[in-house]
Amino acid sequence: MSDLPPLKVYYDGACPICRRDRARYERWAGEAGDQVAWCDVNAHQETLREKGVDPQSALLSLHVEEEGGRIREGIDAYILLMRRVPRLKPLAWLIGLPGLKEALRWYYDRWVRRRLAREGRMPE
Numbered sequence: 001m002s003d004l005p006p007l008k009v010y011y012d013g014a015c016p017i018c019r020r021d022r023a024r025y026e027r028w029a030g031e032a033g034d035q036v037a038w039c040d041v042n043a044h045q046e047t048l049r050e051k052g053v054d055p056q057s058a059l060l061s062l063h064v065e066e067e068g069g070r071i072r073e074g075i076d077a078y079i080l081l082m083r084r085v086p087r088l089k090p091l092a093w094l095i096g097l098p099g100l101k102e103a104l105r106w107y108y109d110r111w112v113r114r115r116l117a118r119e120g121r122m123p124e
Contacts, residue, residue, distance in 0.1 A: 004032055004035045004084055005066065005067040006035045006036070006037065006067055007035065007037070007064055007065065007066060007067070007080070007081070008037045008039055008064070008065040009022075009036055009039065009062070009063075009064050009065075009081065010039050010040075010041045010044060010053070010058050010062070010063040010064070011038060011039070011040065011041065011062055012040070012041055012042070012059055013038075013040030013041070013043070014040075014042055014119075015115065022038055025081065025085070028085050028087060028088065029084060029085045032084040032085060035084075036081070036084075041055055041058040041063075042059075048063075051065065051069070051071060052071075053071060056123030058073075059112075059116060059121070059123055060109065060112055060113065060116070060123065061073045061077070061108075061109070061112070062077040062078060063077060064080050064081060066080070074105055074108070074109075075095060075101050075104055075108070078092075078095065079092045079095060079096050082095075
């Protein structure tokens with residue numbers, strides 16, 4: 001059993017890439033993955049609202065809830081998840097570097113908006 005505190009990950013379950021990334025994470029995380037609950041933002045909109053997160057903004061960026069209720073989003077959410085997987089820890093450190101973190105955030109935001117627009121699901 002892992003000693004890591006549990007996390008809830010709010011992700012876009014309608015996105016094939018997101019689902020593939022989730023499956024990859026679960027494989028690589030091993031036992032640490034047992035402490036991660038995956039919640040499709042499309043099915044947990046009311047829960048997100050109760051936590052002060054706009055469900056449409058949750059479509060635009062990964063959100064992770066820590067055990068104490070703190071919610072991290074975007075690159076910070078990815079870093080939190082990646083630090084739990086030994087093979088991803090160096091990448092978590094790298095993407096957290098100033099400058100690179102902002103550039104990745106810009107690229108990620110742009111990619112997600114394009115994907116959602118292409119699918120006809122872009123939040124207003």
